[in-house]
Amino acid sequence: MKYAYFPGCCDHTSAKEYDISTRAVCKNLGIELIDIPDWSCCGSTPGHSTSHLLGVALSARNLALVEEMGLDCTASCAACYQRLALANMEMKNDMKLCEKINCITGKPYHGGVKVKSIVEVVAELGPEQITARVLKPLENLKMAVYYGCLMVRPKEIQVDDPENPQIIDKLMRTVGGEVVDWSYKTECCGGGLAISNEDIVLRLTNKILKEAVDAGVNCIVTACPLCHFNLDMRQKKINKIFGTNYHLPVFYFTQLIGLATGLKPGELSLETHFVDTREVIKLIA
Amino acid sequence: MPAINLTSNVKDNLDFIMHVSKESGQPVQHCYQCGKCTAGCPVAFAMDYPPNRIIRMVQLGLKEHVLKSQAIWLCAYCSTCTSRCPRNVNLARVMDCLRGMARREGIQLEGRAKKIALFYDCFLDTVKRNGKLYELGMMLNYNLKTGHFFKDAGTGLAMFTKGKIKLIPTKNENYKDLAQIFERIEEMEEKC
Ligand code: SF4
Ligand code: SF4
Numbered sequence: 184m185k186y187a188y189f190p191g192c193c194d195h196t197s198a199k200e201y202d203i204s205t206r207a208v209c210k211n212l213g214i215e216l217i218d219i220p221d222w223s224c225c226g227s228t229p230g231h232s233t234s235h236l237l238g239v240a241l242s243a244r245n246l247a248l249v250e251e252m253g254l255d256c257t258a259s260c261a262a263c264y265q266r267l268a269l270a271n272m273e274m275k276n277d278m279k280l281c282e283k284i285n286c287i288t289g290k291p292y293h294g295g296v297k298v299k300s301i302v303e304v305v306a307e308l309g310p311e312q313i314t315a316r317v318l319k320p321l322e323n324l325k326m327a328v329y330y331g332c333l334m335v336r337p338k339e340i341q342v343d344d345p346e347n348p349q350i351i352d353k354l355m356r357t358v359g360g361e362v363v364d365w366s367y368k369t370e371c372c373g374g375g376l377a378i379s380n381e382d383i384v385l386r387l388t389n390k391i392l393k394e395a396v397d398a399g400v401n402c403i404v405t406a407c408p409l410c411h412f413n414l415d416m417r418q419k420k421i422n423k424i425f426g427t428n429y430h431l432p433v434f435y436f437t438q439l440i441g442l443a444t445g446l447k448p449g450e451l452s453l454e455t456h457f458v459d460t461r462e463v464i465k466l467i468a
Numbered sequence: 469m470p471a472i473n474l475t476s477n478v479k480d481n482l483d484f485i486m487h488v489s490k491e492s493g494q495p496v497q498h499c500y501q502c503g504k505c506t507a508g509c510p511v512a513f514a515m516d517y518p519p520n521r522i523i524r525m526v527q528l529g530l531k532e533h534v535l536k537s538q539a540i541w542l543c544a545y546c547s548t549c550t551s552r553c554p555r556n557v558n559l560a561r562v563m564d565c566l567r568g569m570a571r572r573e574g575i576q577l578e579g580r581a582k583k584i585a586l587f588y589d590c591f592l593d594t595v596k597r598n599g600k601l602y603e604l605g606m607m608l609n610y611n612l613k614t615g616h617f618f619k620d621a622g623t624g625l626a627m628f629t630k631g632k633i634k635l636i637p638t639k640n641e642n643y644k645d646l647a648q649i650f651e652r653i654e655e656m657e658e659k660c
Contacts, residue, residue: 192600192601192603193601193603195634195638196603196627196632196633196634197603197627197632199631199632221599221640221641221642223595223599223600223640223645223646224595224599224600224601224646226592226595227591227601228544228545228588229587229588229589229591229592230592230595231545231564232545232564232567232568232588233567233568233571233588233589233592234568234571234653234657235491235564235565235568236653236656236657237592237649237650237653238564240649240653241595241646241649244645244646244649283656286652287649287652287653287656288645288649289645289648290645332544332545332546332547332548336546336547336548336550336551337547337550337551337558337560338551345547345548345551346551369548370510371510371511371544371546371548373510373511373544374544374545374546375544375545375587376511376542376544376584378587378607378610378620379580379583379584379586379587379610380514380542380580380583380584383511383514383542387510416623416626416627455630455631455632456630457626457630
């Protein structure tokens with residue numbers, strides 16, 4: 184399997200754990216990720232909120248670059264995945280829009296690319312292939328898988344059911360973890376409002392953490408850098424403001440697959456989290 | 469909201485209703501006000517008008533109220549409403565379209581909405597210059613423009629100690645492509 188890989192702008196900053204662990208795990212599982220030469224920002228929420236054309240054009244520039252590579256595309260970041268997949272769908276379904284966008288970007292895109300989330304790419308391997316690589320099953324890890332919004336909605340691009348997705352749950356069970364049923368799987372953390380209106384995000388994130396703790400888990404699993412940042416980095420502040428006492432490590436699903444398949448914590452950037460991950464990792468035999 | 473003469477409003481603003489449904493590609497006329505969108509909206513508690521009211525106001529042609537609302541900016545584009553609407557209205561898309569219209573009409577924003585729009589500008593400004601988001605530059609610019617120079621300084625420091633801040637932006641080889649995209653769109657949107 185070979186994909187053009189779109190890492191997203193936070194790949195070396197706030198979400199570096201995701202990029203590092205994605206690359207390491209894919210290499211280990213035989214998925215070849217090829218960097219897209221000169222890829223640029225997908226525009227994220229600010230792009231499409233400012234102008235529909237801008238949102239599509241910023242993604243389309245990247246789709247055109249991928250098309251030149253003759254590959255399909257995968258993105259790790261849930262926000263980038265959503266933007267690229269939606270732009271792709273719109274350009275394929277609307278010839279007029281496609282022409283207009285191609286004029287804007289100056290890089291014609293002809294609709295020849297499929298866009299997949301890295302979650303789908305890993306899940307496509309199938310349980311047998313992954314199980315065969317498991318060296319350290321994640322026994323004793325009881326996790327709440329948190330999908331957030333961006334990869335399960337809207338339906339045109341959803342990777343799984345928008346209310347009760349299972350795709351990452353299944354992957355976690357395949358590598359030996361225990362996943363719980365909980366009702367906040369696809370609630371919104373407030374994502375992009377964090378900088379401008381942090382109080383809203385703290386309130387939403389607090390509810391998610393509370394539900395996870397009430398479900399009796401010892402960690403949360405995610406596949407979105409925005410969710411990760413809000414749940415991990417803001418946990419301390421939430422404790423301070425709401426008088427809570429959470430200490431819940433938040434992992435990217437790739438980090439946990441990495442641990443189960445024998446990669447070292449250092450290879451998965453487990454030391455750069457804000458909530459210390461060591462205690463929970465020790466639980467894995 | 470003060471009393472409004474709806475009959476004359478609908479007539480005067482029929483254009484607005486048609487425009488929103490055309491630009492967003494959404495059948496806003498189909499909404500039957502069940503309220504499911506609002507029931508599931510995570511941000512409704514902070515909005516001045518909940519999502520179903522916004523759609524109703526669009527149906528009634530209350531253009532000014534809609535475009536000046538905080539709600540259209542507070543929408544986090546989580547698409548919960550979209551996936552649950554029994555009338556297949558993609559509300560997230562409608563909210564997006566309304567934000568765009570508010571921009572183009574030069575609506576003066578206040579409160580939470582103003583901060584959200586400013587954040588978007590600061591974000592996109594770094595993309596326009598560099599090709600990729602430059603987080604530190606965006607934060608400094610946002611703080612400068614809101615006058616809260618040390619907002620999130622604690623976060624910044626924590627990020628720095630974890631090696632999660634880059635001091636200088638990563639510039640694309642063809643970073644000028646991006647400025648061109650922004651300029652072409654501005655030109656096109658000025659015309660219509
Ligand atoms: S869920 Fe759909 S039909 Fe119901 S009020 Fe909202 S927009 Fe209208
Ligand atoms: S997309 Fe916007 S309006 Fe709809 S539920 Fe989410 S935040 Fe609310």
